[in-house]
Amino acid sequence: MKSKIYNFFVIAVASALCSCGGDVLPKPKGMLRLAYPTPKYEKASLDCSYTFEKNNIANFKKAKNNKECWYNIDYPKLNATIYVSYYNVDKNLDSLLRDAQNLTQEHHIKADGIDQKDFILREKKVYGSIFEVTGNAASSCQFYVTDSLNHFVSGSVYFKVKPNYDSILPAAKYLRNDVVHFMETIQWEEER
Template identity: 55%
Template sequence: MKRLIAPILSLFLLGCGDDPLPKPKGYLRLEYPKAIYKKTVVPLPFTFEKNTLSAPIPNVKTSGKTKGVDVKYPSLKATIYLTYKEVRDNNLDSLLRDAQNLTQKHTIKADEISYNPYENHEHKVYGMFYEIGGDAASQSQFYVTDSINHFLSGSLYFYAKPNYDSIYPASEYLKKDIKRLMESVRWEE
């Protein structure tokens, strides 16, 4: 009988306590620093503003008539690839078609592609911003041009398998940076 009383007594003492309460669901909360933009001068015929969260821009990459710079965000594991081409010999239609085709290549994985035209008549900057929803390789793309001499295109890529739910917060943060970059482009005459 003594053997039976000790376990029952210990269960009684351990079993008494507060009723268990369900814990609330936890959600991932990512906070990024407030963007601070500074004018960036690169050895190309344009300037733009970039977020100070991004890394310094390394040397310009050149391939034939194409030149480019990478705006890297190491903490977000992302890069905005900028490609510059001169408009010459009536090639503007070809440059526009290439930029639009690059965006359309993502339709295989994209849930949607929305676009927003951009026009700044004062500084002669005209272009298009594309937002790509879904598990596409690039979440945002754009191009700007003065329609006479300059053409700049850009694409955002993450160093990770495209999982829209996972990269959405970073994508939204960088979307604002891309729009600021577009709006701040100033061509050199």
């Protein structure tokens, strides 16, 4: 019995000594690589007084609140949605602008920062702002556009996960580019 234990001990020590050769090197830091398809845009089909182009990887559907011309642009692969709201301007532009800016400021508590960029396309009568929210806020990007006379469209990007800015950053940047494209391609149609 002692010889079996001794043999086992000798084999275990020999194996340990043989397997520990070479220098010990730390493992390199691994980074998750998220790749998204190059966007291909198509005109969104809607019966409203505005049109725009959306990314073809997104599902486009009317919002469940039954408000006219409110839509959800859903990105199943990114686990995110852009919520789009439409309002008629009727001597209430100041109120609509204040509401859109206040909605963004509600994220200030969790945000590390909010970067606002004005957006103007005079030839198309498109004026607005885009707000990029950094940090663990619920919405990573918000925007509004208006012709300042008849139409006002606002939108917000939300992920269907607990906010962790470092994790959603690649997807947030991808969706921010889609929001900018939305703003660049919006067109106001004549009143019906």
